[in-house]
Amino acid sequence: MSKGFPENFLWGGAIAANQAEGAWNVDGKGPSVADIAMYRPHLNVEDYEAHQTVTTEMIERAMQDSDVKKYPKRRGIDFYHRYKEDLALFAEMGFKALRVSIAWSRIFPTGEENEPNESGLKFYDGLFKEMKRLGIEPIVTLSHYEMPLALSVKYNGWAERKVIDDFVKFSNVCFSRYKDLVKYWLTFNEIDSIIRHPFTTAGIVPDRCPEGKVEETIYQALHHQFVASALVTADCHRIIPGSQVGCMLTMLTTYPNTCHPKDVEITLMRNLHTYFYADVQVFGEYPPLIETMLEQKNIHLQMEPGDREILRKHTVDFVSFSYYMSLTESAKEGLERASGNTITGVKNPYLPSTEWGWQIDPVGLKISLIELYDRYRKPLLIVENGMGAVDQVESDGSIHDDYRINYFREHFKQMKEAVEAGVDLFGYTSWAPIDIISAGTSQMSKRYGFIYVDQDDEGNGTLQRSRKDSFYWYKKVIETNGENL
Numbered sequence: 001m002s003k004g005f006p007e008n009f010l011w012g013g014a015i016a017a018n019q020a021e022g023a024w025n026v027d028g029k030g031p032s033v034a035d036i037a038m039y040r041p042h043l044n045v046e047d048y049e050a051h052q053t054v055t056t057e058m059i060e061r062a063m064q065d066s067d068v069k070k071y072p073k074r075r076g077i078d079f080y081h082r083y084k085e086d087l088a089l090f091a092e093m094g095f096k097a098l099r100v101s102i103a104w105s106r107i108f109p110t111g112e113e114n115e116p117n118e119s120g121l122k123f124y125d126g127l128f129k130e131m132k133r134l135g136i137e138p139i140v141t142l143s144h145y146e147m148p149l150a151l152s153v154k155y156n157g158w159a160e161r162k163v164i165d166d167f168v169k170f171s172n173v174c175f176s177r178y179k180d181l182v183k184y185w186l187t188f189n190e191i192d193s194i195i196r197h198p199f200t201t202a203g204i205v206p207d208r209c210p211e212g213k214v215e216e217t218i219y220q221a222l223h224h225q226f227v228a229s230a231l232v233t234a235d236c237h238r239i240i241p242g243s244q245v246g247c248m249l250t251m252l253t254t255y256p257n258t259c260h261p262k263d264v265e266i267t268l269m270r271n272l273h274t275y276f277y278a279d280v281q282v283f284g285e286y287p288p289l290i291e292t293m294l295e296q297k298n299i300h301l302q303m304e305p306g307d308r309e310i311l312r313k314h315t316v317d318f319v320s321f322s323y324y325m326s327l328t329e330s331a332k333e334g335l336e337r338a339s340g341n342t343i344t345g346v347k348n349p350y351l352p353s354t355e356w357g358w359q360i361d362p363v364g365l366k367i368s369l370i371e372l373y374d375r376y377r378k379p380l381l382i383v384e385n386g387m388g389a390v391d392q393v394e395s396d397g398s399i400h401d402d403y404r405i406n407y408f409r410e411h412f413k414q415m416k417e418a419v420e421a422g423v424d425l426f427g428y429t430s431w432a433p434i435d436i437i438s439a440g441t442s443q444m445s446k447r448y449g450f451i452y453v454d455q456d457d458e459g460n461g462t463l464q465r466s467r468k469d470s471f472y473w474y475k476k477v478i479e480t481n482g483e484n485l
C-alpha cells in the first residue's frame, strides 16, 4: 500500500497581485513596474533579452499612456473587486491554501513614504480574513515582479542599496499588520529571474547602469535582495512567532543532450547556477564556485562588513519553487532550441510541448523534488506549476480542458512518487487556479485556470467566472488527498 500525500497537505493555487488584481491606480496605489509591461503576444523567447530590455524613454512614454489595452496588467481580472467571488470558487474546490502577493505600491505608493497607505492595507485585511473564514491558508509573497515604479526611476531599482531599507520597512508593516492571519511568507518570487529580466524583477534599466557594467549591476542588485531577504526573514520570525519563511526558485532542471562529457559539464554548470540562488538563502553563504565565477567575469560586489553575517544567520525555513518544464543543454552550437519560462534550451525529442512551446516533463518534477530535497534537507513547497493553453468555450458554456487535466495528473503522479521516496513536500499550489494575465506576454488567452474568466486579450468581456472540466477534477483530487488521480 502506498502512503501517498501527507495528511494536511496544502493543496491550492497561486496568483500574483500584478497579474490578477487590476485596479492599478485605485485607493492610492502607486504605479509598479508591472503597470508598464506591454502586451506582447509575439514574444519570441529566443530574443528574450532584447524584448526584456526596458529603456528610460519607454518608461516615460508608458507613464503618459493611459491606454490600458497596451498594458493589460493594469486591469488584471479585477480580483481587487471580485476576490470574494473567486475565493468562494477556490473554497468550492476545497483549497487548503492560496498563494497571493502583496502589491508593494498599494502599501507604499512610491516605496518611500513614512506612513503606509491605509486603504491598501485594508484590502489585504479583507482578503486574508476571508481566506481564513473559508479555511484557506494564505501563503504570501512579498515581492512578485511589482516593485514601486518610482524606486526604479529614482534609484535604478535594487541597484541602489537604500532599497533594502524600503523593502524592510514595507515587509515589517505587512508582518505587524497580518501577524494573526498569515503564517507562511515568501520573500522574492523567482529571485534568480533577475538575471533574465532585471527590470521586471528588480527595476533595473540598463541605460542607467554605468557603462559596461550592466551585468555587475544586476549581481549587485541580487546581493541587495539576498541581504533584504535575510533581514526580513529575521524580522518575520521576531514579529510572528511560529511563522515560516521560504525562498522561491525557478526550478530549471537541465539534462545533458548526450552523454558526451562536454554536454554533461555544461549541464552541470547550468544546474549549479540554478541552485546558487537557493544555496545562498538556505546555506547562508555564496557557493565558492560562484564567487570564483564572478571574479572571472570581473564582477566585484560591494558588500558591507556585516552582510555575510546577516546571510549566515538568517536562513529560510523551507524551499519553495516553480516548475513548468525541464531544459536540455549541449556544448554543441546550432541545435534546434525550444522555448521555456523566459529561457530556452536544446529541444528534447522525448517531450511534447504546450502551444507556447514549453516542453512538458512530469518526470522532471520528480527529479527536481529529489534533487532539491537531497541538497537542502528542508521541507519543500511547490508554489507554481501548470500549463498555459487556449481554451475553447462550447455553446453551452462548458470548457473541456482534458489537456490541462492530463498535465496535472501526470505531474501529481510524479509528485506522489517523490513523496513516497521520502521527499518532505508539504504543499502544492498550481499556477494559476483562475485565468489571469500572463507574466511574460501579458496575454489573457494564455490560460492556466481551473476557472475561466470571460475576458480577451484586448480586455473585452464580462469578466464572468465559470468552471472548466479541470475544476471538478481538481476538486476530487483535493477531496481524496491525491489518491484519486
Ligand code: BG6
Pocket: 016, 019, 189, 190, 250, 322, 341, 384, 388, 431, 437, 438, 439, 440, 441, 446
Ligand atoms: C512564473 C512567474 O515564472 O511563470 C509567474 O512567477 C508567471 O508570475 C508564470 O505567470 C507563468 O508565466 P507566463 O508568462 O506564462 O504567465
